[in-house]
Amino acid sequence: xxxxxLLIGNxxxxxxxxxxxxxxxxxxxxxxxxxxxxxxxFVMLAALISAxxxxxxxxxxxxxVIVALAxxxxxxxxxxxxxxxxxxxxxxxxxxxxxxGLAAILRGAGPFIFGVETKSFSxxxxxxxxxxxxxxxxxxxxxxxxxxxxxxxxxxxxxxxSRMGIAMxxxxxxxxxxxxxxxxxxxxFALAWAMAGIVSALGGIVWGSMLGVDVHVSLVGLKVFPxxxxxxxxxxxxxxxxxxxxxxxxxxxxxxxxPLVGGGTKDFAPYVLMIIALMVRPYGIxxxxxxxRV
Amino acid sequence: xxxxxxxxxxxxxxxxxxxxGVSKKFGGVTAVHDVSLDVPAGAIVSVIGPNGAGKTSLxxxxxxxxxxxxxxIALEGHDITSLRPSxxxxxxxxxxxxxxxLFSGLxxxxxxxxxxxxxxxxxxxxxxxxxxxxxxxxxxxxxxxxEIIDFLKLxxxxxQQTGALSYGLRKRVELxxxxxxxxxxxxxxxxxGGMNQDEKEDMARYVLDAxxxxxxxxxxxxxxxxxxxxxxxxxxxxxxxxRIGAGTPEEVQRNPDVIQAYLGTxxxxxxx
Numbered sequence: 320x321x322x323x324x325l326l327i328g329n330x331x332x333x334x335x336x337x338x339x340x341x342x343x344x345x346x347x348x349x350x351x352x353x354x355x356x357x358x359x360x361f362v363m364l365a366a367l368i369s370a371x372x373x374x375x376x377x378x379x380x381x382x383x384v385i386v387a388l389a390x391x392x393x394x395x396x397x398x399x400x401x402x403x404x405x406x407x408x409x410x411x412x413x414x415x416x417x418x419x420g421l422a423a424i425l426r427g428a429g430p431f432i433f434g435v436e437t438k439s440f441s442x443x444x445x446x447x448x449x450x451x452x453x454x455x456x457x458x459x460x461x462x463x464x465x466x467x468x469x470x471x472x473x474x475x476x477x478x479x480x481s482r483m484g485i486a487m488x489x490x491x492x493x494x495x496x497x498x499x500x501x502x503x504x505x506x507x508f509a510l511a512w513a514m515a516g517i518v519s520a521l522g523g524i525v526w527g528s529m530l531g532v533d534v535h536v537s538l539v540g541l542k543v544f545p546x547x548x549x550x551x552x553x554x555x556x557x558x559x560x561x562x563x564x565x566x567x568x569x570x571x572x573x574x575x576x577x578p579l580v581g582g583g584t585k586d587f588a589p590y591v592l593m594i595i596a597l598m599v600r601p602y603g604i605x606x607x608x609x610x611x612r613v
Numbered sequence: 614x615x616x617x618x619x620x621x622x623x624x625x626x627x628x629x630x631x632x633x634g635v636s637k638k639f640g641g642v643t644a645v646h647d648v649s650l651d652v653p654a655g656a657i658v659s660v661i662g663p664n665g666a667g668k669t670s671l672x673x674x675x676x677x678x679x680x681x682x683x684x685x686i687a688l689e690g691h692d693i694t695s696l697r698p699s700x701x702x703x704x705x706x707x708x709x710x711x712x713x714x715l716f717s718g719l720x721x722x723x724x725x726x727x728x729x730x731x732x733x734x735x736x737x738x739x740x741x742x743x744x745x746x747x748x749x750x751x752x753x754x755x756x757x758x759x760e761i762i763d764f765l766k767l768x769x770x771x772x773q774q775t776g777a778l779s780y781g782l783r784k785r786v787e788l789x790x791x792x793x794x795x796x797x798x799x800x801x802x803x804x805x806g807g808m809n810q811d812e813k814e815d816m817a818r819y820v821l822d823a824x825x826x827x828x829x830x831x832x833x834x835x836x837x838x839x840x841x842x843x844x845x846x847x848x849x850x851x852x853x854x855x856r857i858g859a860g861t862p863e864e865v866q867r868n869p870d871v872i873q874a875y876l877g878t879x880x881x882x883x884x885x
Contacts, residue, residue, distance in 0.1 A: 482726075482733065482751070489716045489727050496714040499676060501702035501731035501794070607718065 321453045326574040327567055328454035332464045334566020339467035340522040340539055341546040341558045342474060343515035349491045349553045350511035352411065353403060356418040359540015360425035361515065363532075365391050365523025367429050370438040370532040380443050387520040395516030399509050422537070430534050437533040442525065463525040470521060474514070475555050487511065491553070545589035549596050551606025560604055565589040629654035629830050630675070630706075630798050635684030637670055644670040646854040647684070652798065652847075657824050657831040659841045661865075662851035663874060668834045669711060671851070672800050675832070676708045677701035688798065703731045707796035709787045711803050711834075717776035721767055721786050724775055725758040728793025761789045765819060781812040785819070792823060798830045799823065805837055813837060817844055842866065850874065 344358045355361075368390045372383035402421070406413045444458040477484040490497045490507045498504050527536055542565060550561025572588035596603065630652040637645045645667040652658045660668045673679040675686055677698040686694045688704055696704070707728070715724055733750065762768055765785050770778065775786055784804060791799055804820065805813040817840050823829050835841050841848060842862040850858040850865060852874040858865055865871055 485719065485723050486727060486730060488719060492716040492718060493714055495678065495698070496710065496716070497727075498698040499678075499702055499708055499710075499714075500727050500790070501699050502727070503699050 324453040326570040330567035330570035332460040334563040335464040335467040337542045337546050337565055338559045338562025341543045343518035344543050345558045346511050347515045350487050351508045353414045357422035358543050359537040360422045361519035362523045362539055363537035365520040366527025366532045366536045367433045369524045371433055373440040374438040391516035391520035392513050395512040399512040426534055437531045439531040442528045459529055471559050545593035548593045551603025553607055554605035557603050557605035631687045633685045635681040637681055643854050648856045656846040658847045659833045659845040660849050666851040667854040672802055705797035707791035707794040708800035709791050713783045715775040720772050722771045724790050725793045728790040729754040761792050765789045781808055801833045803834055
């Protein structure tokens with residue numbers, strides 16, 4: 320039992336990180352209907368930028384946070400303006416292919432620019448594990464979880480209560496009608512991408528400090544899909560719940576199944592869940608059920 | 614009172630919206646051909662015509678969704694032909710849609726508040742940072758929305774998600790959202806389509822009240838001839854993209870071209 324709790328506690332912390340990274344995907348999908356297959360690479364890019372500031376330029380940690388945030392906002396803003404806006408109105412496949420291409424480019428260009436060796440840096444939070452009842456918590460994971468909770472709460476507030484968030488939901492619901500209300504739809508598209516950039520920057524810093532920074536950081540992008548399919552593609556709360564489920568399932572699989580079969584179940588267990596979810600509840604736990612009129 | 618008197622009175626008003634010789638082709642199909650239209654300030658002008666006559670295309674050009682191939686559209690003398698929909702809305706033209714186009718995941722109040730979008734002054738960051746002014750502004754906008762809620766008798770539905778409302782109510786909320794924009798000109802695309810007789814009468818009443826009390830000029834597309842002839846000051850008839858008649862409801866009903874377009878030449882027979 321204690322072992323299970325340990326695994327679950329760990330899964331919750333990691334799961335919240337997945338939630339935050341998946342939120343980048345959800346924000347973009349919600350506002351612009353675009354599916355961003357490069358979310359993992361966004362996180363990798365942010366981690367590379369942070370590592371460059373801390374390891375290569377030897378600047379303090381807070382500088383890295385600012386540079387990563389500014390860099391990712393500028394990057395996603397520019398991406399929206401230069402690559403994605405011209406694709407507006409094209410079939411959704413065009414945007415998907417563009418982001419898949421972008422992912423490949425980033426995976427190649429990242430190491431090309433920043434070097435292939437793994438760079439490590441750590442968050443300024445110490446590394447003494449925290450013992451809390453049955454749980455043993457790593458400070459870096461706790462920090463990641465706290466950052467995730469703060470931003471997930473902020474984005475929930477934004478969409479539910481703020482004027483801009485409500486306007487963004489209107490844009491997501493129907494772009495034409497939103498524009499007839501005087502809403503500048505393109506500005507909200509840019510805002511959604513910028514928010515995805517912010518989320519990626521935070522994810523990149525925390526995730527990069529946990530794993531060490533190289534091209535493999537982008538693999539976290541693979542966790543995004545089970546998270547958003549389970550939670551619902553367009554739901555902030557869904558990203559939270561989906562992230563928690565994936566984090567916990569992954570850890571339980573690693574703890575109980577991996578010893579039996581020699582490892583590897585951790586990586587595919589979330590996908591098994593995802594496929595089951597697609598069969599029984601394709602719009603996710605909190606996703607909007609689209610009713611098509613025939 | 615007769616509609617003719619009202620028109621005589623209103624005919625003297627300068628046109629608030631002018632459409633001059635607009636045309637629009639889609640591929641080889643001419644949706645609208647050389648249509649002109651003057652909408653006097655304060656009037657209710659209806660655009661009628663058989664299905665496919667180009668009524669909605671005309672409305673889409675006025676509201677900026679289509680750019681005319683030729684011609685010019687002006688609001689209060691200012692050219693708006695090439696403005697985008699959001700800019701047209703900001704100039705004071707609101708519209709509703711043929712198929713209800715409410716934001717279904719949002720409440721009635723949120724939908725109305727979105728109608729206030731063009732009047733919201735505090736900008737992107739300011740609304741998040743300057744609590745004082747932004748909050749005062751929010752309250753002011755909320756008050757305008759409450760007026761509309763009272764006007765349209767939506768008091769009990771403020772917090773309801775619009776997706777759950779009945780068809781007639783959703784149409785009414787959509788009118789409310791357009792009114793929340795406080796437009797100079799209101800474009801209504803079949804506001805009574807699919808409604809029963811009671812709902813139609815309610816809607817006609819609201820449109821008339823908006824026109825009289827709120828001094829909003831109305832351009833109406835509607836298939837129900839009874840309603841059109843009752844509430845319009847001026848009627849424009851389109852057929853296959855061309856303007857085939859215009860005048861007071863009485864004049865239009867006597868116009869042989871109009872009768873022919875509606876009833877057909879050879880078959881005859883009675884039709885509304």
